[in-house]
Amino acid sequence: MPAMLRTLAQKLGLMAHTFPGGIHPDMHKLSAAAPIEDAGISPVLILPMKQHIGVPCTSMVKIGDKVLRGQKIAKSEGYLSVPVHASTSGRIVKIEEHAIAHPSGMGMPSIFIEADGDDRRDESLEPITDWRNVDPTILRERARMCGLAGLGGAVFPTFIKLVQDRRFPIETVILNGIECEPYLTTDHRLMVEQASEILDGMAIIMHMVGSSAGIIAIEDNKTDAAEAMQEALTNKDGMDGVHIEVLPTRYPQGSEKQLIYTLTGREVPAGKLPMHIGVLCQNVGTTKALRDAVILGQTLTERIVTISGDALPRPANLNARIGTPIRSLFARQGLEDFSNIQVVHGGPMMGERLRHPDIPVVKSTSGILALSQQAINAAHTVENPCIRCGHCSEACPASLVPNLLADLCRSDQLEKAEDYQLFDCIECGACSYVCPSNIPLVHYFRYGKGQISLARREQVFAEASRQRSEGRDTRIERENAEKAARRSRVRKTHAPKPAAEPTTEAVASTDTASTTRPDTKPIPEEKS
Known part of the structure; x- marks a missing residue:
């Protein structure tokens, strides 16, 4: 539809729940019906020291150290940063640069953990079960300590979005369950299987920012997720101001600014954030992770990953530990030969094509795709x-x-x-x-x-x-001026004292003595 007609239709109220532009690509939701499975623990986990937007972390461990699951192993060095935690118990075997999810194959300093098989957890963080009576500042610090970053792809440090700013009060909290990228189904399955836990996280967010209104956004190609969330919402106390919006499927509806415009009619100005118009938008996966950090005292050590693609024998949704090598996940699903295969980190629209599968799962890994040469040729x-x-x-x-x-x-x-x-x-x-x-x-x-x-x-x-x-x-x-001043003071201190001026009495005494001395001879007069 031409942009002019679309705008006119919106003004007349003939088109509800839409935004400018957008497309309808083939969705290829091959794993939509696949329940979440545990991916297990890889023998070696690789944890890059930067898995978020912002400042990289600095290692707190050395080779040979033993660590527990959830233990902080890399500390944040700036405000726009969150720490990295061990994904299982084991021993630090290497700290060196390793390839990350980037088209160039660039590396990042990473910590290698050899798993000991016990998966013992660090229990130092106490659960906060009575969070409704806890100051939001404490909960915000808990989100930072637990290493939470946006799991929808942007990996923006979560604690920064949860600040209460009196200048910009949050009126509406939006829970983003759109997941409009083709192939990806992590949020879909999470809403189907853990709807109640997601709502707990949403309630915590609303408490932290002081909002009483919330919207859960889901596209109409996820009816089972919408039904599960609605049932959980009906049975959840204290969320009367929250409702579910089922939107027509359109890409890229899951983008933050586009979703906010669709739901509220408010546009986020260029260079501004949603908070500036009174809105907070949070991904469902991040919301669930916040719930686990607060109520269970668990740091971010795992995430759900869709592993799919036309070259993969068995598409799946896996609960994978952060740091798990992607190659091992593909092998688990029956793919070991990568000749004529293109690996994509993320979705096919916004994801990054990788040179090889030897990179780890990180906080931003929403999906991993294995695409055949035929699919690649069709797209490029x-x-x-x-x-x-x-x-x-x-x-x-x-x-x-x-x-x-x-x-x-x-x-x-x-x-x-x-x-x-x-x-x-x-x-x-x-x-x-x-x-x-x-x-x-x-x-x-x-x-x-x-x-x-x-x-x-x-x-x-x-x-x-x-x-x-x-x-x-x-x-x-x-410094030169100070040195000159010091030298001047030194010269004045050590300089010889000048002779004292004779007093009037001394001068008079001298004159008298000169006139009365017996050996004084008169000056002879000159002869003419």
Whole structure:
């Protein structure tokens, strides 16, 4: 539907529960009916020291140390950071760089734990069962201590979103159960199987931010999840202000800003956060993890992962320990030969293509896909020139002009691209999906954002260097002035004292003595 007609329909109330743009890709929910299974414990777990947006952690252990499950092994070094915890009991065998989920194959300092098979847990964190009578600040610190980060893919430190700010009171808490990425079914199964626990987590969030209104958003292709959540909500006390919204399936409805607009009609301004319009949006998996951190005193050591794809014999939803090698999960489901197989971390729309399966499960691992060469060829064909059809603009959920932005990024007109709201792009891939010329539009957007961010970092470093240089010059001048002042004081202290001026009496005495001395002879007069 053209954007103008869509906007008109929304104003007339003919289209409820929608947002600008969006597409309907094949969903391939192969594991939707597969119950959550325990993936077991790998002999060796690999834990990168950065699994969240923000500052990396620093190791607190050394090779040979014995650790317990849930024990903190890497501490956060900045505000935008959360610690890393051991996923099982065992011994630290290595601390070195290891490949992470990134298309470049880049590495990250990681801690290797050799499991001892006992899976003994660190019990130092006490459960907070009476959380309704606990100060939200304490609960927020519990979320930080337990290493909680957004499990929906963004991995933003959870405790930061749970702050109570009097300037921006939270009116509505939204529980995001959309899961619009093809193949992924982790949130779907979690809502079906653990609905009551999710609602406990939602109640904790509402208590922490002081909100009495909540919305649980689920798409209409998850009717069993909606029914399970509704039944649990009916039987849950103290949640009268919460209701469920079942929305028509459309990608990328699970994106935070798009979901907020769909449910509330309020738009998050560019450069602002949902809190600035009185909304908090939280993923169902993160909400369940918060419940476990508060009520059970458990740190984040595991997560549910969808393992799927057309090249996988047995798609599944696995409860996997953080640090489990992806290769072992594939082997568990019957895939060991990776020739002509493309491994994707995440979903096919926003996920990252990996060079090999030898990376660990991390907090952001919502899914792992094994795609055949046939599926890869169907999705990635030869790029052709843009024909200016406008399909990308119609599909864009952020109301951008993707073909123009791609041209600007490709030609390094980055300031102009930023003027055209490049950073409003959520990289959902809808534009690339509908492009008849097969232009990898998101690739160019990521390039442009990366270059701009790099330039900004260099500018910050240059400014810091300038300030250090000026500070050094100022310090040297100050030190020289202080040295000169000290030398001046020393010279004054050790200088010889000047002769005392004769007094009037002394002068008079001297004159008298000179006139009365017997040996004084008169000065002879000159002869003319």
